Amino acid sequence: MASAAQGSLPRYVVQRLLLMIPMIWVVVTVVFLLLRVAPGDPVSASVGGRLSEEELDRRREALGIDRPLWQQYLEYLGDVARFRFGESLSDNRPITSIIIDNGGATLTLTLGAFLVALVIGIPLGLVAGRRRDSAADVGIRLFGITSYAVPVFVTGLVLVLLAGGTGWPTYDIASPITKFQVEPVTHILLVDALIAGDMGAVGDVLQHHVLPCLTLGLLLCGVFIRLVRVNLLMTMKGDYVEAARARGIPERYVVRRHAFRNALVPLITVLGLQVALTLAGAILTERTFNWPGLGTQLVDYLNARDYPAVQGLVTFFAVIVVVTSLIVDIVNALVDPRVRY
Structure with a gap:
Protein backbone atom coordinates (compact mmCIF):
# COMPACT_ATOMS: atom_id res chain seq x y z
CA MET A 1 0.00 0.00 0.00
CA ALA A 2 2.81 2.41 0.86
CA SER A 3 4.50 1.72 -2.46
CA ALA A 4 1.25 2.33 -4.35
CA ALA A 5 0.71 5.62 -2.55
CA GLN A 6 4.26 6.67 -3.21
CA GLY A 7 3.85 5.96 -6.90
CA SER A 8 0.46 7.62 -7.34
CA LEU A 9 0.15 10.24 -10.05
CA PRO A 10 -1.55 12.94 -7.91
CA ARG A 11 1.21 12.70 -5.32
CA TYR A 12 3.86 13.00 -8.02
CA VAL A 13 2.14 16.03 -9.57
CA VAL A 14 1.95 17.76 -6.17
CA GLN A 15 5.64 17.08 -5.57
CA ARG A 16 6.57 18.54 -8.94
CA LEU A 17 4.40 21.62 -8.32
CA LEU A 18 6.10 22.19 -4.97
CA LEU A 19 9.54 21.80 -6.55
CA MET A 20 8.64 24.30 -9.26
CA ILE A 21 8.29 27.13 -6.72
CA PRO A 22 11.94 27.17 -5.53
CA MET A 23 13.11 26.65 -9.13
CA ILE A 24 11.29 29.79 -10.28
CA TRP A 25 12.48 31.67 -7.19
CA VAL A 26 16.12 30.83 -7.90
CA VAL A 27 15.80 31.80 -11.57
CA VAL A 28 14.12 35.16 -10.97
CA THR A 29 16.58 35.94 -8.16
CA VAL A 30 19.57 35.28 -10.42
CA VAL A 31 18.06 37.47 -13.16
CA PHE A 32 17.42 40.26 -10.65
CA LEU A 33 20.95 40.17 -9.23
CA LEU A 34 22.73 39.91 -12.56
CA LEU A 35 21.10 43.04 -13.89
CA ARG A 36 21.76 44.91 -10.64
CA VAL A 37 25.51 44.25 -10.70
CA ALA A 38 25.81 45.96 -14.08
CA PRO A 39 27.58 49.34 -13.85
CA GLY A 40 25.39 52.43 -13.64
CA ASP A 41 21.62 52.35 -13.44
CA PRO A 42 18.98 51.40 -16.04
CA VAL A 43 17.68 54.93 -16.53
CA SER A 44 21.09 56.46 -17.22
CA ALA A 45 22.04 53.56 -19.49
CA SER A 46 18.83 53.81 -21.51
CA VAL A 47 18.09 57.52 -21.82
CA GLY A 48 21.08 59.20 -20.23
CA GLY A 49 22.33 62.27 -22.12
CA ARG A 50 18.91 63.01 -23.61
CA LEU A 51 17.15 64.10 -20.42
CA SER A 52 17.96 66.51 -17.64
CA GLU A 53 19.21 65.23 -14.31
CA GLU A 54 15.90 66.17 -12.70
CA GLU A 55 13.96 64.12 -15.22
CA LEU A 56 16.35 61.22 -14.72
CA ASP A 57 15.76 61.38 -10.97
CA ARG A 58 11.99 61.37 -11.51
CA ARG A 59 12.28 58.27 -13.68
CA ARG A 60 14.47 56.51 -11.12
CA GLU A 61 11.90 57.27 -8.46
CA ALA A 62 9.07 56.02 -10.66
CA LEU A 63 10.92 52.76 -11.30
CA GLY A 64 11.84 52.39 -7.64
CA ILE A 65 15.55 51.92 -8.32
CA ASP A 66 16.40 54.68 -5.85
CA ARG A 67 15.09 52.49 -3.01
CA PRO A 68 17.21 49.95 -1.08
CA LEU A 69 17.99 46.74 -2.93
CA TRP A 70 15.92 44.55 -0.62
CA GLN A 71 12.83 46.67 -1.23
CA GLN A 72 13.35 46.44 -5.00
CA TYR A 73 13.75 42.67 -4.67
CA LEU A 74 10.54 42.18 -2.70
CA GLU A 75 8.60 44.37 -5.12
CA TYR A 76 10.09 42.43 -8.03
CA LEU A 77 9.02 39.09 -6.52
CA GLY A 78 5.52 40.44 -5.92
CA ASP A 79 5.23 41.60 -9.53
CA VAL A 80 6.39 38.22 -10.87
CA ALA A 81 3.88 36.43 -8.65
CA ARG A 82 1.15 38.59 -10.26
CA PHE A 83 2.57 37.97 -13.76
CA ARG A 84 3.65 41.58 -14.07
CA PHE A 85 7.06 41.86 -15.69
CA GLY A 86 7.62 45.60 -15.62
CA GLU A 87 7.66 48.26 -18.31
CA SER A 88 10.10 49.19 -21.04
CA LEU A 89 12.09 52.39 -20.63
CA SER A 90 12.73 52.96 -24.32
CA ASP A 91 9.13 52.82 -25.58
CA ASN A 92 7.08 52.82 -22.33
CA ARG A 93 5.33 49.56 -23.24
CA PRO A 94 4.32 47.09 -20.52
CA ILE A 95 6.22 43.84 -20.90
CA THR A 96 2.93 41.96 -20.67
CA SER A 97 1.73 43.83 -23.77
CA ILE A 98 4.96 42.96 -25.59
CA ILE A 99 4.49 39.29 -24.71
CA ILE A 100 0.92 39.33 -26.04
CA ASP A 101 1.78 41.19 -29.25
CA ASN A 102 5.01 39.37 -30.14
CA GLY A 103 4.73 36.05 -28.31
CA GLY A 104 2.58 34.49 -31.03
CA ALA A 105 5.37 34.80 -33.60
CA THR A 106 7.85 33.09 -31.28
CA LEU A 107 5.30 30.39 -30.42
CA THR A 108 4.64 29.44 -34.04
CA LEU A 109 8.36 29.48 -34.80
CA THR A 110 9.23 27.12 -31.93
CA LEU A 111 6.31 24.77 -32.60
CA GLY A 112 7.21 24.66 -36.29
CA ALA A 113 10.83 23.93 -35.40
CA PHE A 114 9.81 21.05 -33.13
CA LEU A 115 7.62 19.67 -35.92
CA VAL A 116 10.52 19.82 -38.38
CA ALA A 117 12.84 18.14 -35.87
CA LEU A 118 10.36 15.34 -35.18
CA VAL A 119 9.53 14.73 -38.85
CA ILE A 120 13.19 14.62 -39.88
CA GLY A 121 14.99 13.47 -36.73
CA ILE A 122 12.85 10.48 -35.68
CA PRO A 123 12.82 8.67 -39.06
CA LEU A 124 16.55 9.27 -39.56
CA GLY A 125 17.28 8.02 -36.04
CA LEU A 126 15.20 4.93 -36.75
CA VAL A 127 17.09 4.20 -39.97
CA ALA A 128 20.46 4.75 -38.27
CA GLY A 129 19.52 2.42 -35.41
CA ARG A 130 18.30 -0.35 -37.69
CA ARG A 131 21.40 -0.14 -39.92
CA ARG A 132 24.11 0.26 -37.33
CA ASP A 133 27.62 0.97 -38.69
CA SER A 134 26.37 0.99 -42.26
CA ALA A 135 27.04 3.81 -44.73
CA ALA A 136 23.54 5.17 -44.04
CA ASP A 137 24.22 5.16 -40.28
CA VAL A 138 27.51 7.01 -40.68
CA GLY A 139 25.96 9.57 -43.03
CA ILE A 140 22.98 10.19 -40.75
CA ARG A 141 25.18 10.59 -37.69
CA LEU A 142 27.41 13.03 -39.58
CA PHE A 143 24.33 15.00 -40.61
CA GLY A 144 23.08 15.07 -37.02
CA ILE A 145 26.41 16.29 -35.65
CA THR A 146 26.70 18.95 -38.34
CA SER A 147 23.14 20.24 -37.92
CA TYR A 148 23.69 20.59 -34.17
CA THR A 186 -5.29 35.94 -30.92
CA HIS A 187 -2.08 37.79 -31.94
CA ILE A 188 -0.98 34.54 -33.60
CA LEU A 189 -0.97 35.49 -37.26
CA LEU A 190 -1.54 31.99 -38.62
CA VAL A 191 -4.50 31.40 -36.31
CA ASP A 192 -5.93 34.85 -37.05
CA ALA A 193 -5.74 34.15 -40.79
CA LEU A 194 -7.59 30.86 -40.25
CA ILE A 195 -10.24 32.62 -38.17
CA ALA A 196 -10.70 35.18 -40.92
CA GLY A 197 -11.06 32.39 -43.46
CA ASP A 198 -8.47 34.01 -45.72
CA MET A 199 -6.70 31.00 -47.24
CA GLY A 200 -4.47 33.25 -49.31
CA ALA A 201 -3.15 34.79 -46.11
CA VAL A 202 -2.77 31.34 -44.56
CA GLY A 203 -0.66 30.20 -47.49
CA ASP A 204 1.43 33.36 -47.35
CA VAL A 205 2.11 32.92 -43.62
CA LEU A 206 3.00 29.24 -44.04
CA GLN A 207 5.44 30.07 -46.85
CA HIS A 208 7.18 32.62 -44.66
CA HIS A 209 7.40 30.03 -41.85
CA VAL A 210 9.25 27.40 -43.90
CA LEU A 211 12.82 28.75 -43.81
CA PRO A 212 12.86 29.96 -40.17
CA CYS A 213 11.25 26.74 -38.88
CA LEU A 214 13.61 24.63 -40.97
CA THR A 215 16.61 26.61 -39.69
CA LEU A 216 15.69 26.16 -36.03
CA GLY A 217 14.39 22.62 -36.55
CA LEU A 218 17.71 21.44 -37.99
CA LEU A 219 19.37 22.54 -34.75
CA LEU A 220 17.18 20.06 -32.85
CA CYS A 221 17.45 17.27 -35.43
CA GLY A 222 20.86 16.19 -34.23
CA VAL A 223 19.56 15.68 -30.68
CA PHE A 224 16.58 13.62 -31.82
CA ILE A 225 18.63 11.52 -34.25
CA ARG A 226 21.16 10.55 -31.62
CA LEU A 227 18.54 9.90 -28.95
CA VAL A 228 16.34 7.70 -31.13
CA ARG A 229 19.34 5.79 -32.48
CA VAL A 230 20.91 5.08 -29.07
CA ASN A 231 17.63 4.07 -27.42
CA LEU A 232 16.62 1.91 -30.36
CA LEU A 233 19.92 0.03 -30.13
CA MET A 234 19.33 -0.51 -26.41
CA THR A 235 15.75 -1.69 -26.78
CA MET A 236 16.73 -4.05 -29.61
CA LYS A 237 18.74 -5.98 -26.99
CA GLY A 238 15.73 -6.38 -24.67
CA ASP A 239 14.28 -9.75 -23.73
CA TYR A 240 10.86 -8.85 -25.11
CA VAL A 241 12.42 -8.13 -28.52
CA GLU A 242 14.19 -11.48 -28.51
CA ALA A 243 10.93 -13.17 -27.50
CA ALA A 244 9.11 -11.49 -30.40
CA ARG A 245 11.77 -12.69 -32.80
CA ALA A 246 11.54 -16.19 -31.37
CA ARG A 247 7.81 -16.20 -32.14
CA GLY A 248 8.64 -15.66 -35.79
CA ILE A 249 7.46 -12.04 -36.01
CA PRO A 250 9.01 -10.28 -39.04
CA GLU A 251 11.91 -7.99 -38.19
CA ARG A 252 10.19 -4.85 -39.44
CA TYR A 253 7.28 -5.45 -37.06
CA VAL A 254 9.64 -6.23 -34.20
CA VAL A 255 11.36 -2.88 -34.70
CA ARG A 256 8.20 -0.86 -35.29
CA ARG A 257 5.85 -2.35 -32.68
CA HIS A 258 8.24 -3.34 -29.91
CA ALA A 259 11.64 -1.66 -29.97
CA PHE A 260 10.67 1.66 -31.57
CA ARG A 261 7.80 2.46 -29.19
CA ASN A 262 9.95 1.95 -26.12
CA ALA A 263 12.80 3.91 -27.68
CA LEU A 264 10.52 6.96 -27.94
CA VAL A 265 9.79 7.14 -24.19
CA PRO A 266 13.01 9.07 -23.33
CA LEU A 267 12.22 11.48 -26.17
CA ILE A 268 9.40 12.96 -24.10
CA THR A 269 11.84 14.00 -21.39
CA VAL A 270 14.28 15.44 -23.91
CA LEU A 271 11.53 17.53 -25.51
CA GLY A 272 11.23 19.47 -22.26
CA LEU A 273 14.98 19.84 -21.90
CA GLN A 274 15.24 21.25 -25.42
CA VAL A 275 12.84 24.14 -24.73
CA ALA A 276 15.68 26.30 -23.40
CA LEU A 277 17.84 25.45 -26.42
CA THR A 278 14.95 26.23 -28.75
CA LEU A 279 14.29 29.62 -27.15
CA ALA A 280 17.99 30.48 -27.37
CA GLY A 281 18.07 29.42 -31.00
CA ALA A 282 14.85 31.31 -31.68
CA ILE A 283 16.54 34.58 -30.73
CA LEU A 284 19.22 34.14 -33.41
CA THR A 285 16.72 32.77 -35.92
CA GLU A 286 14.41 35.74 -35.45
CA ARG A 287 17.25 38.17 -36.01
CA THR A 288 18.34 36.33 -39.15
CA PHE A 289 14.87 36.43 -40.72
CA ASN A 290 13.69 39.71 -39.13
CA TRP A 291 11.02 37.72 -37.32
CA PRO A 292 8.76 39.92 -35.14
CA GLY A 293 8.99 37.73 -32.04
CA LEU A 294 10.14 38.07 -28.46
CA GLY A 295 13.73 37.24 -29.41
CA THR A 296 13.91 40.23 -31.75
CA GLN A 297 12.43 42.45 -29.06
CA LEU A 298 14.93 41.16 -26.50
CA VAL A 299 17.91 41.95 -28.73
CA ASP A 300 16.53 45.41 -29.50
CA TYR A 301 16.17 46.13 -25.79
CA LEU A 302 19.67 44.84 -25.13
CA ASN A 303 21.06 47.18 -27.77
CA ALA A 304 19.08 50.05 -26.20
CA ARG A 305 20.36 49.01 -22.74
CA ASP A 306 16.75 48.87 -21.60
CA TYR A 307 17.42 46.76 -18.52
CA PRO A 308 13.84 46.66 -17.13
CA ALA A 309 12.57 45.27 -20.44
CA VAL A 310 15.43 42.76 -20.62
CA GLN A 311 14.73 41.68 -17.05
CA GLY A 312 11.04 41.19 -17.78
CA LEU A 313 11.53 39.19 -20.97
CA VAL A 314 14.30 37.00 -19.55
CA THR A 315 12.17 36.29 -16.47
CA PHE A 316 9.25 35.35 -18.71
CA PHE A 317 11.45 32.99 -20.74
CA ALA A 318 12.72 31.38 -17.55
CA VAL A 319 9.19 30.84 -16.22
CA ILE A 320 8.17 29.27 -19.54
CA VAL A 321 11.10 26.82 -19.36
CA VAL A 322 10.25 25.79 -15.79
CA VAL A 323 6.53 25.37 -16.52
CA THR A 324 7.27 23.37 -19.67
CA SER A 325 9.58 21.12 -17.66
CA LEU A 326 6.72 20.51 -15.22
CA ILE A 327 4.31 19.61 -18.02
CA VAL A 328 6.82 17.25 -19.61
CA ASP A 329 7.44 15.53 -16.26
CA ILE A 330 3.71 14.96 -15.80
CA VAL A 331 3.32 13.59 -19.34
CA ASN A 332 6.34 11.38 -18.77
CA ALA A 333 4.76 10.03 -15.58
CA LEU A 334 1.60 9.20 -17.51
CA VAL A 335 3.54 7.35 -20.22
CA ASP A 336 6.06 5.63 -17.94
CA PRO A 337 4.74 4.97 -14.38
CA ARG A 338 8.27 4.11 -13.19
CA VAL A 339 9.21 7.78 -12.92
CA ARG A 340 6.65 8.30 -10.13
CA TYR A 341 8.64 6.20 -7.64
Whole structure:
Protein backbone atom coordinates (compact mmCIF):
# COMPACT_ATOMS: atom_id res chain seq x y z
CA MET A 1 0.00 0.00 0.00
CA ALA A 2 2.81 2.41 0.86
CA SER A 3 4.50 1.72 -2.46
CA ALA A 4 1.25 2.33 -4.35
CA ALA A 5 0.71 5.62 -2.55
CA GLN A 6 4.26 6.67 -3.21
CA GLY A 7 3.85 5.96 -6.90
CA SER A 8 0.46 7.62 -7.34
CA LEU A 9 0.15 10.24 -10.05
CA PRO A 10 -1.55 12.94 -7.91
CA ARG A 11 1.21 12.70 -5.32
CA TYR A 12 3.86 13.00 -8.02
CA VAL A 13 2.14 16.03 -9.57
CA VAL A 14 1.95 17.76 -6.17
CA GLN A 15 5.64 17.08 -5.57
CA ARG A 16 6.57 18.54 -8.94
CA LEU A 17 4.40 21.62 -8.32
CA LEU A 18 6.10 22.19 -4.97
CA LEU A 19 9.54 21.80 -6.55
CA MET A 20 8.64 24.30 -9.26
CA ILE A 21 8.29 27.13 -6.72
CA PRO A 22 11.94 27.17 -5.53
CA MET A 23 13.11 26.65 -9.13
CA ILE A 24 11.29 29.79 -10.28
CA TRP A 25 12.48 31.67 -7.19
CA VAL A 26 16.12 30.83 -7.90
CA VAL A 27 15.80 31.80 -11.57
CA VAL A 28 14.12 35.16 -10.97
CA THR A 29 16.58 35.94 -8.16
CA VAL A 30 19.57 35.28 -10.42
CA VAL A 31 18.06 37.47 -13.16
CA PHE A 32 17.42 40.26 -10.65
CA LEU A 33 20.95 40.17 -9.23
CA LEU A 34 22.73 39.91 -12.56
CA LEU A 35 21.10 43.04 -13.89
CA ARG A 36 21.76 44.91 -10.64
CA VAL A 37 25.51 44.25 -10.70
CA ALA A 38 25.81 45.96 -14.08
CA PRO A 39 27.58 49.34 -13.85
CA GLY A 40 25.39 52.43 -13.64
CA ASP A 41 21.62 52.35 -13.44
CA PRO A 42 18.98 51.40 -16.04
CA VAL A 43 17.68 54.93 -16.53
CA SER A 44 21.09 56.46 -17.22
CA ALA A 45 22.04 53.56 -19.49
CA SER A 46 18.83 53.81 -21.51
CA VAL A 47 18.09 57.52 -21.82
CA GLY A 48 21.08 59.20 -20.23
CA GLY A 49 22.33 62.27 -22.12
CA ARG A 50 18.91 63.01 -23.61
CA LEU A 51 17.15 64.10 -20.42
CA SER A 52 17.96 66.51 -17.64
CA GLU A 53 19.21 65.23 -14.31
CA GLU A 54 15.90 66.17 -12.70
CA GLU A 55 13.96 64.12 -15.22
CA LEU A 56 16.35 61.22 -14.72
CA ASP A 57 15.76 61.38 -10.97
CA ARG A 58 11.99 61.37 -11.51
CA ARG A 59 12.28 58.27 -13.68
CA ARG A 60 14.47 56.51 -11.12
CA GLU A 61 11.90 57.27 -8.46
CA ALA A 62 9.07 56.02 -10.66
CA LEU A 63 10.92 52.76 -11.30
CA GLY A 64 11.84 52.39 -7.64
CA ILE A 65 15.55 51.92 -8.32
CA ASP A 66 16.40 54.68 -5.85
CA ARG A 67 15.09 52.49 -3.01
CA PRO A 68 17.21 49.95 -1.08
CA LEU A 69 17.99 46.74 -2.93
CA TRP A 70 15.92 44.55 -0.62
CA GLN A 71 12.83 46.67 -1.23
CA GLN A 72 13.35 46.44 -5.00
CA TYR A 73 13.75 42.67 -4.67
CA LEU A 74 10.54 42.18 -2.70
CA GLU A 75 8.60 44.37 -5.12
CA TYR A 76 10.09 42.43 -8.03
CA LEU A 77 9.02 39.09 -6.52
CA GLY A 78 5.52 40.44 -5.92
CA ASP A 79 5.23 41.60 -9.53
CA VAL A 80 6.39 38.22 -10.87
CA ALA A 81 3.88 36.43 -8.65
CA ARG A 82 1.15 38.59 -10.26
CA PHE A 83 2.57 37.97 -13.76
CA ARG A 84 3.65 41.58 -14.07
CA PHE A 85 7.06 41.86 -15.69
CA GLY A 86 7.62 45.60 -15.62
CA GLU A 87 7.66 48.26 -18.31
CA SER A 88 10.10 49.19 -21.04
CA LEU A 89 12.09 52.39 -20.63
CA SER A 90 12.73 52.96 -24.32
CA ASP A 91 9.13 52.82 -25.58
CA ASN A 92 7.08 52.82 -22.33
CA ARG A 93 5.33 49.56 -23.24
CA PRO A 94 4.32 47.09 -20.52
CA ILE A 95 6.22 43.84 -20.90
CA THR A 96 2.93 41.96 -20.67
CA SER A 97 1.73 43.83 -23.77
CA ILE A 98 4.96 42.96 -25.59
CA ILE A 99 4.49 39.29 -24.71
CA ILE A 100 0.92 39.33 -26.04
CA ASP A 101 1.78 41.19 -29.25
CA ASN A 102 5.01 39.37 -30.14
CA GLY A 103 4.73 36.05 -28.31
CA GLY A 104 2.58 34.49 -31.03
CA ALA A 105 5.37 34.80 -33.60
CA THR A 106 7.85 33.09 -31.28
CA LEU A 107 5.30 30.39 -30.42
CA THR A 108 4.64 29.44 -34.04
CA LEU A 109 8.36 29.48 -34.80
CA THR A 110 9.23 27.12 -31.93
CA LEU A 111 6.31 24.77 -32.60
CA GLY A 112 7.21 24.66 -36.29
CA ALA A 113 10.83 23.93 -35.40
CA PHE A 114 9.81 21.05 -33.13
CA LEU A 115 7.62 19.67 -35.92
CA VAL A 116 10.52 19.82 -38.38
CA ALA A 117 12.84 18.14 -35.87
CA LEU A 118 10.36 15.34 -35.18
CA VAL A 119 9.53 14.73 -38.85
CA ILE A 120 13.19 14.62 -39.88
CA GLY A 121 14.99 13.47 -36.73
CA ILE A 122 12.85 10.48 -35.68
CA PRO A 123 12.82 8.67 -39.06
CA LEU A 124 16.55 9.27 -39.56
CA GLY A 125 17.28 8.02 -36.04
CA LEU A 126 15.20 4.93 -36.75
CA VAL A 127 17.09 4.20 -39.97
CA ALA A 128 20.46 4.75 -38.27
CA GLY A 129 19.52 2.42 -35.41
CA ARG A 130 18.30 -0.35 -37.69
CA ARG A 131 21.40 -0.14 -39.92
CA ARG A 132 24.11 0.26 -37.33
CA ASP A 133 27.62 0.97 -38.69
CA SER A 134 26.37 0.99 -42.26
CA ALA A 135 27.04 3.81 -44.73
CA ALA A 136 23.54 5.17 -44.04
CA ASP A 137 24.22 5.16 -40.28
CA VAL A 138 27.51 7.01 -40.68
CA GLY A 139 25.96 9.57 -43.03
CA ILE A 140 22.98 10.19 -40.75
CA ARG A 141 25.18 10.59 -37.69
CA LEU A 142 27.41 13.03 -39.58
CA PHE A 143 24.33 15.00 -40.61
CA GLY A 144 23.08 15.07 -37.02
CA ILE A 145 26.41 16.29 -35.65
CA THR A 146 26.70 18.95 -38.34
CA SER A 147 23.14 20.24 -37.92
CA TYR A 148 23.69 20.59 -34.17
CA ALA A 149 27.19 22.07 -34.33
CA VAL A 150 26.69 24.68 -37.05
CA PRO A 151 25.49 28.01 -35.57
CA VAL A 152 21.82 28.56 -36.26
CA PHE A 153 22.39 31.92 -37.93
CA VAL A 154 24.86 30.32 -40.37
CA THR A 155 22.26 27.70 -41.31
CA GLY A 156 19.71 30.48 -41.78
CA LEU A 157 21.98 32.53 -44.01
CA VAL A 158 22.79 29.48 -46.15
CA LEU A 159 19.09 28.72 -46.60
CA VAL A 160 18.42 32.36 -47.48
CA LEU A 161 21.14 32.25 -50.14
CA LEU A 162 19.79 28.99 -51.56
CA ALA A 163 16.22 30.29 -51.67
CA GLY A 164 17.12 33.79 -52.84
CA GLY A 165 16.97 32.97 -56.54
CA THR A 166 13.73 30.98 -56.32
CA GLY A 167 11.49 33.81 -55.18
CA TRP A 168 10.67 32.02 -51.93
CA PRO A 169 10.00 34.48 -49.08
CA THR A 170 13.01 34.90 -46.82
CA TYR A 171 12.00 37.92 -44.78
CA ASP A 172 9.48 38.61 -41.99
CA ILE A 173 6.54 36.50 -40.79
CA ALA A 174 4.28 37.45 -43.73
CA SER A 175 4.00 39.92 -46.57
CA PRO A 176 2.99 43.49 -45.58
CA ILE A 177 -0.42 43.20 -47.22
CA THR A 178 -1.23 40.05 -45.24
CA LYS A 179 -0.29 41.67 -41.93
CA PHE A 180 -2.43 44.68 -42.86
CA GLN A 181 -5.49 42.68 -43.89
CA VAL A 182 -5.61 40.09 -41.07
CA GLU A 183 -7.24 41.46 -37.93
CA PRO A 184 -5.32 40.53 -34.75
CA VAL A 185 -7.63 38.42 -32.61
CA THR A 186 -5.29 35.94 -30.92
CA HIS A 187 -2.08 37.79 -31.94
CA ILE A 188 -0.98 34.54 -33.60
CA LEU A 189 -0.97 35.49 -37.26
CA LEU A 190 -1.54 31.99 -38.62
CA VAL A 191 -4.50 31.40 -36.31
CA ASP A 192 -5.93 34.85 -37.05
CA ALA A 193 -5.74 34.15 -40.79
CA LEU A 194 -7.59 30.86 -40.25
CA ILE A 195 -10.24 32.62 -38.17
CA ALA A 196 -10.70 35.18 -40.92
CA GLY A 197 -11.06 32.39 -43.46
CA ASP A 198 -8.47 34.01 -45.72
CA MET A 199 -6.70 31.00 -47.24
CA GLY A 200 -4.47 33.25 -49.31
CA ALA A 201 -3.15 34.79 -46.11
CA VAL A 202 -2.77 31.34 -44.56
CA GLY A 203 -0.66 30.20 -47.49
CA ASP A 204 1.43 33.36 -47.35
CA VAL A 205 2.11 32.92 -43.62
CA LEU A 206 3.00 29.24 -44.04
CA GLN A 207 5.44 30.07 -46.85
CA HIS A 208 7.18 32.62 -44.66
CA HIS A 209 7.40 30.03 -41.85
CA VAL A 210 9.25 27.40 -43.90
CA LEU A 211 12.82 28.75 -43.81
CA PRO A 212 12.86 29.96 -40.17
CA CYS A 213 11.25 26.74 -38.88
CA LEU A 214 13.61 24.63 -40.97
CA THR A 215 16.61 26.61 -39.69
CA LEU A 216 15.69 26.16 -36.03
CA GLY A 217 14.39 22.62 -36.55
CA LEU A 218 17.71 21.44 -37.99
CA LEU A 219 19.37 22.54 -34.75
CA LEU A 220 17.18 20.06 -32.85
CA CYS A 221 17.45 17.27 -35.43
CA GLY A 222 20.86 16.19 -34.23
CA VAL A 223 19.56 15.68 -30.68
CA PHE A 224 16.58 13.62 -31.82
CA ILE A 225 18.63 11.52 -34.25
CA ARG A 226 21.16 10.55 -31.62
CA LEU A 227 18.54 9.90 -28.95
CA VAL A 228 16.34 7.70 -31.13
CA ARG A 229 19.34 5.79 -32.48
CA VAL A 230 20.91 5.08 -29.07
CA ASN A 231 17.63 4.07 -27.42
CA LEU A 232 16.62 1.91 -30.36
CA LEU A 233 19.92 0.03 -30.13
CA MET A 234 19.33 -0.51 -26.41
CA THR A 235 15.75 -1.69 -26.78
CA MET A 236 16.73 -4.05 -29.61
CA LYS A 237 18.74 -5.98 -26.99
CA GLY A 238 15.73 -6.38 -24.67
CA ASP A 239 14.28 -9.75 -23.73
CA TYR A 240 10.86 -8.85 -25.11
CA VAL A 241 12.42 -8.13 -28.52
CA GLU A 242 14.19 -11.48 -28.51
CA ALA A 243 10.93 -13.17 -27.50
CA ALA A 244 9.11 -11.49 -30.40
CA ARG A 245 11.77 -12.69 -32.80
CA ALA A 246 11.54 -16.19 -31.37
CA ARG A 247 7.81 -16.20 -32.14
CA GLY A 248 8.64 -15.66 -35.79
CA ILE A 249 7.46 -12.04 -36.01
CA PRO A 250 9.01 -10.28 -39.04
CA GLU A 251 11.91 -7.99 -38.19
CA ARG A 252 10.19 -4.85 -39.44
CA TYR A 253 7.28 -5.45 -37.06
CA VAL A 254 9.64 -6.23 -34.20
CA VAL A 255 11.36 -2.88 -34.70
CA ARG A 256 8.20 -0.86 -35.29
CA ARG A 257 5.85 -2.35 -32.68
CA HIS A 258 8.24 -3.34 -29.91
CA ALA A 259 11.64 -1.66 -29.97
CA PHE A 260 10.67 1.66 -31.57
CA ARG A 261 7.80 2.46 -29.19
CA ASN A 262 9.95 1.95 -26.12
CA ALA A 263 12.80 3.91 -27.68
CA LEU A 264 10.52 6.96 -27.94
CA VAL A 265 9.79 7.14 -24.19
CA PRO A 266 13.01 9.07 -23.33
CA LEU A 267 12.22 11.48 -26.17
CA ILE A 268 9.40 12.96 -24.10
CA THR A 269 11.84 14.00 -21.39
CA VAL A 270 14.28 15.44 -23.91
CA LEU A 271 11.53 17.53 -25.51
CA GLY A 272 11.23 19.47 -22.26
CA LEU A 273 14.98 19.84 -21.90
CA GLN A 274 15.24 21.25 -25.42
CA VAL A 275 12.84 24.14 -24.73
CA ALA A 276 15.68 26.30 -23.40
CA LEU A 277 17.84 25.45 -26.42
CA THR A 278 14.95 26.23 -28.75
CA LEU A 279 14.29 29.62 -27.15
CA ALA A 280 17.99 30.48 -27.37
CA GLY A 281 18.07 29.42 -31.00
CA ALA A 282 14.85 31.31 -31.68
CA ILE A 283 16.54 34.58 -30.73
CA LEU A 284 19.22 34.14 -33.41
CA THR A 285 16.72 32.77 -35.92
CA GLU A 286 14.41 35.74 -35.45
CA ARG A 287 17.25 38.17 -36.01
CA THR A 288 18.34 36.33 -39.15
CA PHE A 289 14.87 36.43 -40.72
CA ASN A 290 13.69 39.71 -39.13
CA TRP A 291 11.02 37.72 -37.32
CA PRO A 292 8.76 39.92 -35.14
CA GLY A 293 8.99 37.73 -32.04
CA LEU A 294 10.14 38.07 -28.46
CA GLY A 295 13.73 37.24 -29.41
CA THR A 296 13.91 40.23 -31.75
CA GLN A 297 12.43 42.45 -29.06
CA LEU A 298 14.93 41.16 -26.50
CA VAL A 299 17.91 41.95 -28.73
CA ASP A 300 16.53 45.41 -29.50
CA TYR A 301 16.17 46.13 -25.79
CA LEU A 302 19.67 44.84 -25.13
CA ASN A 303 21.06 47.18 -27.77
CA ALA A 304 19.08 50.05 -26.20
CA ARG A 305 20.36 49.01 -22.74
CA ASP A 306 16.75 48.87 -21.60
CA TYR A 307 17.42 46.76 -18.52
CA PRO A 308 13.84 46.66 -17.13
CA ALA A 309 12.57 45.27 -20.44
CA VAL A 310 15.43 42.76 -20.62
CA GLN A 311 14.73 41.68 -17.05
CA GLY A 312 11.04 41.19 -17.78
CA LEU A 313 11.53 39.19 -20.97
CA VAL A 314 14.30 37.00 -19.55
CA THR A 315 12.17 36.29 -16.47
CA PHE A 316 9.25 35.35 -18.71
CA PHE A 317 11.45 32.99 -20.74
CA ALA A 318 12.72 31.38 -17.55
CA VAL A 319 9.19 30.84 -16.22
CA ILE A 320 8.17 29.27 -19.54
CA VAL A 321 11.10 26.82 -19.36
CA VAL A 322 10.25 25.79 -15.79
CA VAL A 323 6.53 25.37 -16.52
CA THR A 324 7.27 23.37 -19.67
CA SER A 325 9.58 21.12 -17.66
CA LEU A 326 6.72 20.51 -15.22
CA ILE A 327 4.31 19.61 -18.02
CA VAL A 328 6.82 17.25 -19.61
CA ASP A 329 7.44 15.53 -16.26
CA ILE A 330 3.71 14.96 -15.80
CA VAL A 331 3.32 13.59 -19.34
CA ASN A 332 6.34 11.38 -18.77
CA ALA A 333 4.76 10.03 -15.58
CA LEU A 334 1.60 9.20 -17.51
CA VAL A 335 3.54 7.35 -20.22
CA ASP A 336 6.06 5.63 -17.94
CA PRO A 337 4.74 4.97 -14.38
CA ARG A 338 8.27 4.11 -13.19
CA VAL A 339 9.21 7.78 -12.92
CA ARG A 340 6.65 8.30 -10.13
CA TYR A 341 8.64 6.20 -7.64
